[in-house]
Structures are given as structure tokens and as C-alpha cells.
Amino acid sequence: xxxxxxVVLKPAxxxxxxxxxxxxxxxxxxxxxxxxxxxERSAELRRFEGKIRPLxxxxxxxxxxxxxxxxxxxxxxVTGLMNGGRxxxxxxxxxxxxSLLMQAIRRQGKGRMPPDAPLEESQILExxxxxxxxxxxxxxxxxxxxxxxSTITGDDRDWWSFRSLDPGRVPVTPGDQWSRTPIDRYxxxxxxxxKLAPSPEASRRxxxxxxxxxxxxxxxxxxxVRAFEVDQASGAFxxxxxxxxxxxxxxxxxxxxxxxxxxxxxxxxxGFDYVYPTAWRYRDYVVRAFNRDTPYDRFLLEQLAGDLLExxxxxxxxxxxxxxxxxxxxxxxxxxxxxxxxMAMDVVDDQIDVLGxxxxxxxxxxxxxxxxxxxxxxxxxxxxxxxxxRSTVSVQDMDKNPSYWPERSLxxxxxxxxxxxxxxxxxxxxxxxSKIITTGxxxxxxxARKRLPEYLLAAAAIYHTRGDRAAVAHWPFDAATGKTVVxxxxxxxxxxxxxxxxxxxxxxxxxxxQIGRALRFGKGRVVExxxxxxxxxxxxxxxxxxxxxxIRAPKGYTPRTADSVVAATFKSQAMWFIALRPGPYNGVYxxxxxxxxxxxxxxxxxxxxxxxxxxxxxxxxxxxxxxxGIMYLDGRVVGRTPIxxxxxIADFGAPVALxxxxxxxxxxxxxxxxxxxxxVIDAAEVTRLFQQGTREEVRLDVAVVERKRTRxxxxxxxxxLLKRHRLVPSIAxxxxxxxxxxxxxxxxxxxxxxxxxxxxxxxxxxxxDLDSPALG
Numbered sequence: 091x092x093x094x095x096x097v098v099l100k101p102a103x104x105x106x107x108x109x110x111x112x113x114x115x116x117x118x119x120x121x122x123x124x125x126x127x128x129x130e131r132s133a134e135l136r137r138f139e140g141k142i143r144p145l146x147x148x149x150x151x152x153x154x155x156x157x158x159x160x161x162x163x164x165x166x167x168v169t170g171l172m173n174g175g176r177x178x179x180x181x182x183x184x185x186x187x188x189s190l191l192m193q194a195i196r197r198q199g200k201g202r203m204p205p206d207a208p209l210e211e212s213q214i215l216e217x218x219x220x221x222x223x224x225x226x227x228x229x230x231x232x233x234x235x236x237x238x239x240s241t242i243t244g245d246d247r248d249w250w251s252f253r254s255l256d257p258g259r260v261p262v263t264p265g266d267q268w269s270r271t272p273i274d275r276y277x278x279x280x281x282x283x284x285k286l287a288p289s290p291e292a293s294r295r296x297x298x299x300x301x302x303x304x305x306x307x308x309x310x311x312x313x314x315v316r317a318f319e320v321d322q323a324s325g326a327f328x329x330x331x332x333x334x335x336x337x338x339x340x341x342x343x344x345x346x347x348x349x350x351x352x353x354x355x356x357x358x359x360x361g362f363d364y365v366y367p368t369a370w371r372y373r374d375y376v377v378r379a380f381n382r383d384t385p386y387d388r389f390l391l392e393q394l395a396g397d398l399l400e401x402x403x404x405x406x407x408x409x410x411x412x413x414x415x416x417x418x419x420x421x422x423x424x425x426x427x428x429x430x431x432x433m434a435m436d437v438v439d440d441q442i443d444v445l446g447x448x449x450x451x452x453x454x455x456x457x458x459x460x461x462x463x464x465x466x467x468x469x470x471x472x473x474x475x476x477x478x479x480r481s482t483v484s485v486q487d488m489d490k491n492p493s494y495w496p497e498r499s500l501x502x503x504x505x506x507x508x509x510x511x512x513x514x515x516x517x518x519x520x521x522x523x524s525k526i527i528t529t530g531x532x533x534x535x536x537x538a539r540k541r542l543p544e545y546l547l548a549a550a551a552i553y554h555t556r557g558d559r560a561a562v563a564h565w566p567f568d569a570a571t572g573k574t575v576v577x578x579x580x581x582x583x584x585x586x587x588x589x590x591x592x593x594x595x596x597x598x599x600x601x602x603x604q605i606g607r608a609l610r611f612g613k614g615r616v617v618e619x620x621x622x623x624x625x626x627x628x629x630x631x632x633x634x635x636x637x638x639x640x641i642r643a644p645k646g647y648t649p650r651t652a653d654s655v656v657a658a659t660f661k662s663q664a665m666w667f668i669a670l671r672p673g674p675y676n677g678v679y680x681x682x683x684x685x686x687x688x689x690x691x692x693x694x695x696x697x698x699x700x701x702x703x704x705x706x707x708x709x710x711x712x713x714x715x716x717x718x719g720i721m722y723l724d725g726r727v728v729g730r731t732p733i734x735x736x737x738x739i740a741d742f743g744a745p746v747a748l749x750x751x752x753x754x755x756x757x758x759x760x761x762x763x764x765x766x767x768x769x770v771i772d773a774a775e776v777t778r779l780f781q782q783g784t785r786e787e788v789r790l791d792v793a794v795v796e797r798k799r800t801r802x803x804x805x806x807x808x809x810x811l812l813k814r815h816r817l818v819p820s821i822a823x824x825x826x827x828x829x830x831x832x833x834x835x836x837x838x839x840x841x842x843x844x845x846x847x848x849x850x851x852x853x854x855x856x857x858x859d860l861d862s863p864a865l866g
Contacts, residue, residue, distance in 0.1 A: 146171070163177075181225050184223075192218060192221060196214065241468075247466070249466070261279035263278050263282055268288050295315055299315075301334060305339075306339040340380065341381035359422035372413055394418070418444075418482070433485065438480050439476070442472065543851045546825060547848060547851050549825035553826045555847075561579060561766060561767050562626035564579050565617070565764045567599070569607070575609075580627075580766070581626070584617070584618055585609075585615075585617060586616055595612065596615055604783060609761055611758065611759060611760070612752060613756030621746065627742075627748060627768075632715050632738065633742065634768070637668060637765070638764070639668075640706050640707070640708055641655065642759055644759060646704075647670075648672065649670040649698075650756060654755065655669060655761065656748075666713075675692050677701050678692065678697060678723075679691060680713070683736075684737075684739045684740035684741075685741075694730075695728070712770045715734065715738055716738060718730050778795060779795055829843055829844055838864075839858060839865060
């Protein structure tokens with residue numbers, strides 16, 4: 091890789107290999123002057139930065155700095171110090187006596203500085219020595235504390251650290267027989283400056299320990315030491331280095347330095363110290379980059395904009411270019427900060443800060459509040475850069491507390507290609523299956539048309555006997571006392587509290603129920619059904635069911651979120667429940683949950699105002715598992731929802747718990763006459779239950795209503811008819827729903843079958859015009 095000035099930047103490993111035989115390892119600047127001169131200048135620069143500059147700033151800077159320094163003399167900036175003020179130059183290098191600055195601090199001339207108190211003798215001596223030794227300063231372009239306001243000067247641009255790299259020249263030391271590489275020549279020159287001689291050459295045992303610790307962070311194995319000690323062939327040192335660099339241990343060791351620079355951590359930090367569950371992926375990317383000897387420019391580019399680079403067909407490189415951007419994501423975030431825009435800008439500030447510190451050696455973040463005091467970084471430039479980072483999504487869920495960081499799925503190109511092939515193959519197979527299913531359905535429907543009388547007989551049997559199965563569970567809540575709840579059918583229960591804060595507070599009995607007594611619930615207060623007697627509620631994946639209850643919420647009651655009224659859970663992790671809930675749930679809903687997905691039976695318009703008027707209301711929800719769920723409120727249909735897609739995969743086969751009341755959140759209200767059926771009760775039954783429960787005379791509960799009902803009996807059971815005629819049950823059930831719809835329409839061709847159950851197929855033929863277009 092070449093820079094703009096032609097300097098060749100070699101990968102890290104090549105530099106390490108070229109230094110394989112070095113005896114001494116040192117961190118050096120480029121030595122471009124004669125050894126003695128460079129050493130003297132270096133010492134004087136340290137004097138200036140360590141003693142002279144701080145002294146001038148603290149004792150003189152109050153008056154002699156800023157845009158209008160006293161006497162036009164700025165003693166804080168190097169240019170001002172060396173150029174002087176209105177009285178002319180104040181420092182004459184090499185001549186303390188002739189320097190106005192020295193005369194002023196010695197109080198020998200007109201000026202007596204500092205005016206408040208003289209300098210100490212030791213401080214004056216330091217200044218005298220500095221001037222006598224040439225008044226060495228970093229350079230005329232030294233900025234000191236920037237006082238130029240919102241501008242960047244030529245001096246700023248010419249500062250040494252902003253110039254292009256200068257390769258300089260490799261020093262030549264007379265009589266050098268020690269150096270083996272150009273690096274050795276730099277080391278030797280510096281040693282001569284300090285009047286030192288190179289250390290004796292290390293033994294092979296010492297050298298391999300140093301090299302292994304340096305590159306791996308671990309000691310060499312005894313076997314590796316012995317092998318190196320006996321290897322007298324040319325290139326032995328280089329082979330050790332190559333072996334160490336080729337090991338994954340090298341990347342694991344040296345990547346730690348970069349991870350420290352970019353503030354890598356496994357947790358977010360701050361008030362919500364969440365764990366970054368996938369931070370290790372970025373860490374491993376850095377390890378791989380070191381082990382691959384990734385060029386430095388590519389390494390930086392991937393971390394700053396890897397997601398914008400050209401996609402690669404190589405699996406690991408494609409994933410790595412996305413993983414690399416983790417450097418910007420691993421910022422400490424105040425996820426719980428109330429001011430979300432400030433939180434986002436704090437993340438941006440951290441990203442700018444790590445960018446400046448790690449890549450440029452600059453504290454860019456200082457310019458967030460003001461122009462940088464030392465470096466040419468303006469607040470305007472800071473916010474120009476901040477605009478770029480703010481346009482990148484680094485935090486999501488800004489409307490929530492706490493917020494979160496964005497994550498994206500990573501998929502290797504080979505997996506994407508395989509997924510695409512699989513989708514195409516699946517589409518092809520699905521098309522073939524669809525063709526087979528269509529053909530099969532056509533045969534089934536054609537057969538059903540040919541045997542329409544048999545199907546209508548089975549449908550009529552379903553229609554006329556649909557009320558034969560009474561409720562499988564019914565709790566009237568009419569007992570006056572006791573901690574148990576008696577069921578007229580199904581599992582009994584006990585008064586309980588599922589909230590650990592108040593286990594002693596259980597539902598209480600109230601006298602003004604809709605039908606006799608009722609139960610009043612509050613937070614955690616429930617009726618827990620006997621877990622050993624829940625088998626009647628096992629509806630498997632295709633069993634229909636219905637739930638009925640009278641409910642009274644306090645006037646103006648506001649549900650917390652989903653305030654449960656009835657809830658059933660199953661071994662399969664599936665569940666269904668009824669809950670009051672505001673917002674898009676329109677006041678109340680019954681949810682079918684399969685364990686992974688859900689569907690809600692709810693009103694089509696908001697019923698919450700009605701439900702919280704302080705009065706009793708009759709709520710019924712039916713679930714036809716291969717069709718629709720219907721909700722009734724006070725005898726009328728208020729909502730219909732298709733539920734087959736979810737409900738048909740929800741396994742309600744092994745019930746483990748049934749709770750009536752406030753099992754979730756805290757339904758604060760009353761329930762009465764709760765019942766569950768293992769079938770869909772129809773609109774006529776719902777109307778009858780509502781009417782019987784609101785009679786002016788004695789009101790009747792579910793058990794009484796069902797005992798009073800006149801039931802029709804078929805000479806042959808529905809199951810027997812389906813088996814005898816080899817009928818498809820779902821077609822027969824669908825036709826039975828057509829009969830329900832036809833019951834109120836005398837003009838319907840199917841209405842004659844709703845009066846009495848036909849005894850056989852011939853009676854079906856006699857009552858129904860089988861050639862009617864309505865049956866097409």
C-alpha cells in the first residue's frame with residue numbers, strides 16, 4: 091500500500107519479519123539529525139515543554155494571551171513568544187542579558203514582571219538556561235492554546251502531525267559493524283546519542299522466550315526452545331517468527347491492544363448494564379484480521395463502513411465486513427435516559443471520540459461544546475461529522491424505556507444462495523402439491539355432490555343434536571361461605587391468590603350477583619380449578635369450545651393492560667384466555683396462543699365504555715377451530731374473527747391449569763355463572779342464556795337452562811352416519827352451519843330440514859329440491 095507521498099506501508103508481519111534478528115526492541119521516532127545535535131535539541135524541548143511553557147502560562151498568561159494581549163505580547167503561543175510585542179523581540183536566543191524578557195523578570199528595566207510578585211530564583215535560572223542554550227521551541231508553527239476563534243490558520247495546517255509522512259534517511263554511524271537491519275541502525279544511532287553501547291547479544295533461549303512472550307503472550311514450550319537451540323541452519327530466527335505469526339495465538343494476543351483502543355466490552359455499561367450477547371463476534375473479527383494480516387487501510391475501512399463495501403462471495407469475508415462495524419456499536423449507551431435525543435447524541439459523541447482517539451490521535455469530542463483549545467477542531471466541524479453518525483441508526487426503540495441497540499442477521503453468501511435455491515424448489519413443490527390438492531378436492535367435492543342426500547342427512551343430525559352436549563364445566567358461585575368453589579359439572583376449585591405480595595387476600599362473595607351470589611376479584615385473587623380434574627377441558631388441536639360468563643366491572647374501570655378474567659394453560663405451552671384490555675382490543679378479547687403465534691377474537695368496535703358502566707353484562711365467546719371465533723355481548727354478535735390458521739395448531743390437549751379471575755394484572759370486578767362447553771353453542775342458545783339470565787322473575791343459570799331444554803335424539807348417532815356413508819366430517823359440519831343459517835329463512839331450500847330430523851336419506855330427498863341452483 092502506498093501513501094500519497096510515495097511512502098510504502100508494509101503489512102505488520104513484514105515489518106516484524108525484517109526485525110527478526112534484532113537484539114534490542116525500542117520505540118523510536120525518525121532520527122534525521124546528527125546524533126549529538128538531536129540529543130541536545132531533544133533535551134531543550136523537554137525543558138521548554140516541562141518547565142518553561144507551564145511557567146509562562148501560569149505567571150504571564152493572564153495578561154499576555156488572548157486576542158488582545160497586553161503590549162501586543164503573547165507569551166502563551168510560541169509565535170508570540172519568539173516574535174515579541176510592540177517593544178520588539180523579547181527573547182534573543184543565546185543572549186539572556188540582551189533579552190527584554192530576562193530584563194523584565196530580573197526587574198532591571200522599565201518593566202517589572204510579573205507585576206504582582208517576582209519569580210523564584212530557581213524559575214529565573216530555568217529561563218536563563220533556556221535562553222542561553224538557544225531558546226529551543228517546538229517550532230514557529232506551535233499552536234499552544236488556540237486563540238484564533240472559529241478559524242483554522244496556516245499554522246494549524248502546517249503542524250507537524252498533520253503533514254505527510256517523511257521517510258527521512260537511515261542514519262549512518264561510523265564504524266558500525268553491529269547493525270544487521272535498517273532498524274538496528276536507528277537503534278545504534280540513538281544509543282550513541284545517549285553515549286551507550288548495545289547490549290550483548292541474547293542467548294537463543296532468552297531470544298525465543300522474548301519473541302514468544304511478545305507475539306503470543308505465553309512462554310515457549312520446552313520442545314520449541316530445544317528445537318531452536320539446535321537449529322543452526324540459515325534463517326532460524328525468521329522461521330521462529332514466521333511460526334509464531336502463523337499461529338492463531340498471535341491474533342489473540344495483539345488484537346487485545348486494538349480492542350482496548352476502541353473500548354471493547356461485553357456489556358453496555360451505564361444505568362442499564364445489558365450484556366452485548368454477540369459482542370464476541372466483533373472481537374473474533376479483530377482476531378481474524380490480525381491473523382490474516384489485513385492491510386491497515388482495509389481494516390479501518392471495514393470498521394467504519396463495512397456495510398457499504400462491495401459484497402464478497404467469500405463467506406467469511408462477507409460476514410466480516412458487517413461484523414467489523416461493531417466498533418461503532420460497542421458504545422456505552424444510556425438506554426434508560428428519558429431524553430432520547432440526548433441519548434442518541436451521546437452515542438454519536440462516543441463514536442466521534444473513539445474515531446478521533448483511535449485513528450487520528452485527536453480528542454475530537456472536545457469540540458462538542460466549544461472549539462478545541464489546542465487542536466484545529468472547530469465545533470462546526472464536530473457537528474458536521476456528528477450529522478453523518480446521527481444519520482446512522484445506532485439505537486432503536488427510541489419510543490421505549492429502556493431503548494435498545496439495532497441488530498441484524500448475518501448470513502453467509504453460500505447460505506443465501508442455498509436459501510434462494512430452497513425457496514425456488516419449495517415453490518415448485520408447493521405448485522405441484524397445490525395441483526394435487528386441487529385435483530383431490532375436486533374429486534371430494536364431486537363425490538359430495540353425487541352423495542348430497544347422505545351429507546345433508548349427516549348435517550341435519552349435527553344440527554338437531556348439537557345441543558345434546560351440556561356444558562363440561564359450570565361454576566354458579568352461589569355458595570354462601572367456605573374457601574372452595576362447587577361446580578355443577580366439571581372441576582371444582584378453591585379461592586386463592588397468585589400474587590406473592592398478598593396471598594391471604596382471596597376472592598370475596600357478594601350477594602348482588604346477576605343470578606344469585608357472585609365472586610369479587612382483585613389483584614392476584616382467583617379461583618384455581620382442581621388440576622387433577624381438568625380433562626373435560628382437553629380440546630386438542632381441533633376441538634371446538636365456548637365460554638360464557640356474567641361480568642361486572644366498576645363504573646369507569648380502566649384495565650391495566652390485559653386484565654384476565656378466565657385463563658387456561660396447557661402442557662404444550664399453548665393457552666387461551668379472556669381479558670379486558672383497552673386500545674385496539676376494543677375492551678375485551680379471547681386469545682388463542684399456540685406457543686409461538688396468537689389470534690384474538692374481539693369486538694369489531696369499542697365495547698369498553700359499555701363493559702365499565704358498573705352493570706352486569708353477559709359475555710359469550712365461541713371458537714370454531716377450523717373456521718371463525720364469534721363474540722357475543724348481551725345476546726348480540728359484536729365480533730367475528732377467522733381463527734383457523736393459529737387455533738388449528740394450538741395444542742389444547744393436556745390442560746395443566748385453569749384460573750378464573752385476576753390471574754394476570756389485576757381485574758377488579760365481579761364474575762357470575764361461568765360455563766365452558768366442548769362445542770360451539772349457536773346464536774339461539776346464546777340468546778336463550780341471556781334471556782333466562784335477565785328474566786324479571788326468577789333468573790336461571792346455565793345448569794337450569796340446559797336441564798329445561800327439550801333435546802332431540804337421532805335414531806343413529808352422527809358418528810355412525812359419517813362412518814356408514816364414508817363421509818368427510820368437515821363437509822358435514824359446514825353443511826350443518828348452512829342449516830343454522832337457513833333456520834330463520836323459510837325461503838331457503840334447506841329450511842325443510844330444520845323443523846324435524848329426517849329419519850333417512852329418502853326423507854331428505856323428499857324434503858329438499860336437490861336440483862335447485864342454490865345447491866350448486
